[in-house]
Amino acid sequence: MSRLSVTAANSHRSDDTNPSKEKVEFEETILDDLRLLNAVGENDIHTSDYFSQLHDYAVQLIVGRDATKEENLHRFSEMSQGILGQDGARxxxxxxxxxxxxxxxxxxxxxxxxxxxxxxxxxDKWKVYPTYEFACPVVDSLEGVTHALRTNEYRDRNPQYHWMIEALGLRRVDIWDFRSDCTQRMKSGRTQEPRFSRLNFIYIVLSKRKLQQFVDKGLVRGWDDPRFPTARRGLTIEALQQFMLQQGPSQAVLSMEWDSIWALNKKIVDPRALSVPVHVRNGPAECYTTLKLKHKKSPEIGPKLTPYSSDIMIEQVDALGEEITLMDNAIVRSKTLTVDGHVSSITVDLHLEGDFKATKKKITWLAESPDRPLDYDYIITDYHQEENRGRG
Incomplete structure (x- = not known):
């Protein structure tokens, strides 16, 4: 379910047409991203909601062919019932x-x-499933979509998209391409003006298939690797919105460095992200690391390497309270304030017998470890655009 469409009537649709590539987490991840952007539709629609109608339309096309239809209808019926065994898979x-x-x-x-x-x-109700090429235009038409916004890799498929709709006598859906040239003349002879440009990034790839190769070869630590465009930790929605607006409505293909987003994000975050050094008086004598579960209730997720130190950093907004919970409880003994009232430093004592359930503040912290890598270089070292392969 890696495809999700924004459809008519403020809805979104998951195109769950290929069972071999469907995973619930794919859909949930996309929906999480949309919620983060405050772009969630009122209706949750799936292409599988239309499987019965799509099947009926497929039979309608068989009946409408100009060759012998009885044998084809019989064969499709057997395919639909799943009674052909392995022979039916062909x-x-x-x-x-x-x-x-x-x-x-x-x-x-x-x-x-x-x-x-x-x-x-x-x-296991359905033994046959519609391809995306058939289901997408049909369901778009049924749902009342007026314009399908498609990137230009679908350009050659646009006549196919219209053929499906016209062959079934359904309402037409116009297509707007993400293109860099002036116009596109469809098979019907209608000319459409492009409304959008395409944005490419250098030194990074956005293709899920290509990113999967980095994961499979162990070149990155996983899909949450900070060098991946899938990692959004620290990226503000405000920065993403400003970046998109800065590109403007140009029809030219834009090539941007991945750092440009983060540079804009830094301007927004820096005035707000004020760190406070904290000294733990009875903490560890030296910095050390240990393996901890990423999630205590889900050990199957695996461990993470966690550093410990007597000197840590917390956020300014967390520099309050008397007893706090880090990974263990600690009691705030002293604070140093700046002239404008901000906390500049804190000293705490560990309070291992404290009750973490009773503390109001559970604080995220970062150990000041000299061995902790905080900076990452490009995942791809060649000047690279999305449509090229590059090297790792």
Missing amino acids: LCLRAKISVGDPNKALRDPVIYRCSSVPRHRTG
Whole structure:
């Protein structure tokens, strides 16, 4: 479920058409990102909600073909019931458009495949599933979408998108491409003006498939590696919004360095992020690290390396209270204030017998360890744009 569309009537739709690539966490992660951006729709829609209608439309196309239909209807019925076993896995339903068309997207594209893989929303009810190329235009039309916004890698598929809708006699959906040239003339002869530019980044890739290669080869510590564009720790929504607005409505393809977002973010965060040094008087004599579970209630997630030190850093907003909880309880013994009333330093004593449940403030802290890496270089060392492969 890596695809999610913003549809009509302030809704969002998860395109759960391929059971072999669907994971609930993919959808949840996308929805979390949308909530963070305050861009959550009123309705939660899935393409699988339309499986019955899509199946009926597929049968309608079979009936409408100009060759013998009875055998094809019978075969598709057997595919749908999953009674063909492994032989059925080799069968698929194609749209009869033009096998010799110069546009390869129109060469009888597959619109239905067999699959016995259960889905998390529909279980094992369906033995066949619609392809994205068939389901997307149909459901867009049914939901009342007026304009489909698509990046230009779908350019050759636009005539295919319109063919599906027209063959079924459904309401037309216009397409706006993310393009850099002036106009695009569709197969129907209608000319559309581009409304958007495409943004590329250098020294980074955004493709999930390419990022997966870094994870699989162990070149990064995981999908939460700070060098990945998937890691948003510390990135403010305000910075992201300002960055997008600064690009303007240009129709040119833009190439930006990944650092440009973080440089803008730094200007926003620095005035707010005031750190306070804290000395733990009865803390460890020397800095050391130990393995701790990332989540106590979910040990399967794995461990993390945690540094300990008698000198730590906390945020200014947390520099209050008498007894606080770090990883263990500590009692604040003294504070030093600046002339404007901010806390400049704190001294605490560990209070190991304290009750963490009774303290109001549970504080996040960072050990001042000389061995703790805080800076990361580019994940890709060559000048790189998203459409190229680069090297790690």
